[in-house]
Amino acid sequence: MKILVCISRTPDTTAKISFTNQNTTFNAEGVQWIINPYDEWYALVRAIELKEKDSTTIIHLINVGNNENEAIIRKALALGGDEAIRINSESNDPFFIAQQIAAVAKDGYDLVLTGKETIDHNGSSIGGMIAELLDANYISLATKLDIENGNAIVGREADGGEEKISAPFPLVVSCQKGMAEARIPNMRGIMAARTKPLKVAEAVQSESFTAVTGFDLPPAKAGVKLIPADTPELLVKLLREEAKAI
Amino acid sequence: MSVIIIAELSEKKIKKQSLEVISYGVALANQLGTDSIALVMGETVDNLSSLGKYGLKKVIHQQHTASMLSDNKLACRFIADVCTQEQAKVVVFSNSLLGKAVAPRLSVKLRAGLVTGAVKLPDTSNGFKVRKSVFSGKAFADVDILTPIKIISLNANAFEIIQQSDAVAEVVESSIEIGAGTLNIIETKKNEGNISLADADRVVSGGRGLKGPENWGMIEELAQALGAATACSRPVADSNWRPHHEHVGQTGVAISPNLYIAVGISGAIQHLAGVNRSKTIVVINSDPEAPFFKAADYGIVGDAFQVMPKIIEAVKNLG
Numbered sequence: 001m002k003i004l005v006c007i008s009r010t011p012d013t014t015a016k017i018s019f020t021n022q023n024t025t026f027n028a029e030g031v032q033w034i035i036n037p038y039d040e041w042y043a044l045v046r047a048i049e050l051k052e053k054d055s056t057t058i059i060h061l062i063n064v065g066n067n068e069n070e071a072i073i074r075k076a077l078a079l080g081g082d083e084a085i086r087i088n089s090e091s092n093d094p095f096f097i098a099q100q101i102a103a104v105a106k107d108g109y110d111l112v113l114t115g116k117e118t119i120d121h122n123g124s125s126i127g128g129m130i131a132e133l134l135d136a137n138y139i140s141l142a143t144k145l146d147i148e149n150g151n152a153i154v155g156r157e158a159d160g161g162e163e164k165i166s167a168p169f170p171l172v173v174s175c176q177k178g179m180a181e182a183r184i185p186n187m188r189g190i191m192a193a194r195t196k197p198l199k200v201a202e203a204v205q206s207e208s209f210t211a212v213t214g215f216d217l218p219p220a221k222a223g224v225k226l227i228p229a230d231t232p233e234l235l236v237k238l239l240r241e242e243a244k245a246i
Numbered sequence: 247m248s249v250i251i252i253a254e255l256s257e258k259k260i261k262k263q264s265l266e267v268i269s270y271g272v273a274l275a276n277q278l279g280t281d282s283i284a285l286v287m288g289e290t291v292d293n294l295s296s297l298g299k300y301g302l303k304k305v306i307h308q309q310h311t312a313s314m315l316s317d318n319k320l321a322c323r324f325i326a327d328v329c330t331q332e333q334a335k336v337v338v339f340s341n342s343l344l345g346k347a348v349a350p351r352l353s354v355k356l357r358a359g360l361v362t363g364a365v366k367l368p369d370t371s372n373g374f375k376v377r378k379s380v381f382s383g384k385a386f387a388d389v390d391i392l393t394p395i396k397i398i399s400l401n402a403n404a405f406e407i408i409q410q411s412d413a414v415a416e417v418v419e420s421s422i423e424i425g426a427g428t429l430n431i432i433e434t435k436k437n438e439g440n441i442s443l444a445d446a447d448r449v450v451s452g453g454r455g456l457k458g459p460e461n462w463g464m465i466e467e468l469a470q471a472l473g474a475a476t477a478c479s480r481p482v483a484d485s486n487w488r489p490h491h492e493h494v495g496q497t498g499v500a501i502s503p504n505l506y507i508a509v510g511i512s513g514a515i516q517h518l519a520g521v522n523r524s525k526t527i528v529v530i531n532s533d534p535e536a537p538f539f540k541a542a543d544y545g546i547v548g549d550a551f552q553v554m555p556k557i558i559e560a561v562k563n564l565g
């Protein structure tokens with residue numbers, strides 16, 4: 001089993017969100033960068049768990065980004081990837097990025113894993129695009145993934161419940177909560193990661209379908225209206241008459 | 247040329263989120279001077295011609311879906327066929343499970359730029375700029391779609407449902423054959439609890455401040471009285487006080503109901519990231535310094551165990 005795990009770099013979940021250059025660029029000053037939590041906790045860790053069950057499993061990591069991304073790629077290798085490839089590009093167009101990943105994934109990978117979305121762009125679109133480019137099946141928002149008799153058995157969120165699906169390979173899966181338990185890299189992993197291969201390749205030719213032209217922040221809330229704790233029924237009155245929410 | 251709107255069914259009825267996306271698609275078609283067509287997949291008990299009252303001219307209905315709604319490869323192929331037939335200029339989805347599964351595939355198949363999580367109509371004065379939610383609701387990005395065909399998925403509760411008239415839409419039964427896929431659906435399970443969190447208009451949510459799962463009776467009682475879904479903070483799900491599918495926030499479900507009531511939740515930044523798009527936020531917390539009050543519209547500084555029974559009673563008395 002050959003698994004390709006897509007790793008994206010995102011600002012830490014507590015990062016202050018602001019923009020510079022007349023609201024066209026994310027202000028990265030003082031921002032800590034992390035592996036996108038869905039990629040790390042669910043996609044990568046599940047791949048590692050599958051390798052622990054079957055040691056012949058090979059896990060490769062792929063990141064599309066500039067060389068500032070190498071710290072998080074090393075961290076992912078410390079958690080357990082075998083080797084990594086970075087496609088040198090600054091693009092943030094989902095189609096362009098999916099093309100880069102598909103160009104690598106078509107080289108004999110059985111399973112491509114992504115997180116359900118990145119916590120910065122909230123696109124949730126790379127996995128489906130890769131699948132269409134590979135003409136493979138795609139299971140989105142998966143909560144469970146096992147391999148049985150040469151097929152993937154995948155649990156996924158469905159309207160108001162869950163679905164259990166059996167799918168042949170090659171397969172693309174986007175992963176979310178439920179898939180695996182988050183881990184932290186240990187010392188042995190960190191040492192080993194230093195010598196694991198991290199290849200860099202230039203981007204393949206691709207069109208871009210979209211361009212981000214600017215950012216904006218939501219208007220500030222007007223401020224909370226406090227209701228005395230001894231008259232909570234007043235809250236219900238305000239929700240009905242003022243907020244028209246009930 | 248047309249705007250194709252993907253309308254979804256739940257329990258054989260058009261979803262509320264789909265009425266939002268229909269209203270959005272109709273407004274967009276008017277803006278572009280073209281027609282709007284809704285595509286409905288699956289068996290329905292609704293009279294589809296009545297969707298004309300939202301301004302739709304035409305509804306295409308595909309009665310037999312086979313496994314298409316679970317198999318996005320089949321759904322993508324079908325929708326692409328309809329788009330070609332109707333010369334689609336724009337396709338709009340809800341940013342729902344179906345939208346997330348199918349829209350990216352369709353983007354590649356039609357070579358059409360995709361923006362997911364749109365929050366308003368595009369600015370078409372110079373290009374085709376779609377405003378979308380980014381950084382988990384903490385900011386917006388304007389994204390220009392550069393391709394001739396465009397695909398948008400619309401966030402829940404971002405666009406108001408607009409009824410226009412008593413007009414009747416033409417309903418066309420589709421005759422496209424749905425092929426067979428290679429996915430095999432082994433099992434489908436419904437979550438307990440009546441209202442699904444993602445579709446809920448109102449949500450009552452509990453945090454660690456409630457001390458233990460035995461105290462969730464009041465959360466459920468208020469939810470029931472309001473017709474709301476129940477949710478919880480991450481540590482509550484992690485401690486198995488509540489099922490995992492109730493966990494909202496940055497690493498759980500992101501929701502945008504009309505009303506979100508948070509009881510005994512501190513309002514950590516990761517929690518807010520999943521709920522900050524709610525229209526009205528109510529916070530009940532014993533600590534006046536709890537960060538959640540800064541993001542709230544209404545608040546009560548008080549002990550949930552004292553306050554909640556009175557709120558439940560007042561809601562029940564509303565009639």
Ligand SMILES: Cc1cc2nc3c(=O)[nH]c(=O)nc-3n(C[C@H](O)[C@H](O)[C@H](O)COP(=O)(O)OP(=O)(O)OC[C@H]3O[C@@H](n4cnc5c(N)ncnc54)[C@H](O)[C@@H]3O)c2cc1C
Pocket residue numbers: 013037452453454455456478479480481482493494495496497498509510511512513514515516517520530531532533536548549550551
């Ligand atoms: C990477 C990352 C991702 C995360 N993702 C999420 C996520 O998706 N969702 C999420 O929720 N969290 C998430 N967290 C965790 C988050 O940081 C907080 O720890 C968590 O939200 C706190 O949950 P809580 O408010 O229920 O508990 P606490 O922070 O313990 O707050 C309990 C609150 O209850 C109040 N309280 C106590 N007793 C009473 C009473 N009798 N009546 C009224 N109020 C009372 C207290 O004043 C306090 O404010 C994430 C953390 C990290 C690091």
